[in-house]
Amino acid sequence: MTTATSPRPGRYAPRPGAAPLPRMIAAQAALETKMLLRNGEQLLLTVVIPTLLLVLFSSVDIVDTGTGRSVDFLAPGVLALAVMSTAFTGQAIATGFERRYGVLKRLAASPLPRWGLMTAKTASVLVTEVLQVVLLTVIALALGWSPHGNPLAVVLLLVLGTAAFSGLGLLMAGTLKAEATLAAANLVFLLLLVGGGVIVPLDKFPAGAQDVLGLLPISALSDGLRDVLQHGAGMPWGDLGILAVWAVAGLAAAAAFFRWE
Secondary structure, eight states: OOOOOOOTTTTTTSSOOOOHHHHHHHHHHHHHHHHHHHHHHHHHHIIIHHHHHHHHHHHSOOSOSSSSOOOHHHHHHHHHHHHHHIIIIIIHHHHHHHHHTTTHHHHTTTSSSSSHHHHHHHHHHHHHHHHHHHHHHHHHHHTOOOOSSHHHHHHHHHHHHHHHHHHHHHHHHHOOHHHHHHHHHHHHHHHHHHHSSSSSSSSSSSSSHHHHHHHHHHHHHHHHHHHHHTTTTTHHHHHHHHHHHHHHHHHHHHHHHOOOO
């Protein structure tokens, strides 16, 4: 007569419990990236609009961009616009509606900690920006763009610009209602597109307005990229400083005032 034996404790396969934290963050980041790239409105903001602006204003002499080829002035500004569209506008709208529908509340109750969720969202933004930069660079090169300058300065500008816009986007998404976030994020996008030195040079504005507009994160990012990629300048410490201040202030405010429900 045989007797059944119970399995030894701790020998279950697969072993129950949460996955390792890096794996959870990577899985969430992959999911966030797929959701962003499948969203038609997000693709319009992150890919279609910057590409159309680059091709249109580089091919047609609509705006006086100064001496030299238009694409040399426009390409750095459009790269800055791409960062803003993803890190600020797209992230603010997506996170705002996730908060409204209770997605963030449910994710906050999962084994993934809240800071891990924010890390995954940031990683998703960075992956999308890499794709944007590659696409826009290829298009700009096909239009005759000849960039030069310090690659490290470009990377620092893009990273600090991403941090600055991410903080502002999360602050907006975590404090306003979803509909208000949608309207405000798109309005800010349009205003900064016009007055942030992306398409229209800041020296076309009145002197008093130039001083104020030059302190905006989109102006610092576009001017910094332009100084490096168009004029071959060294490290643009002034623009980096402005972006660093916006990044610290925005992320600190988002951490303090973000509401998950």
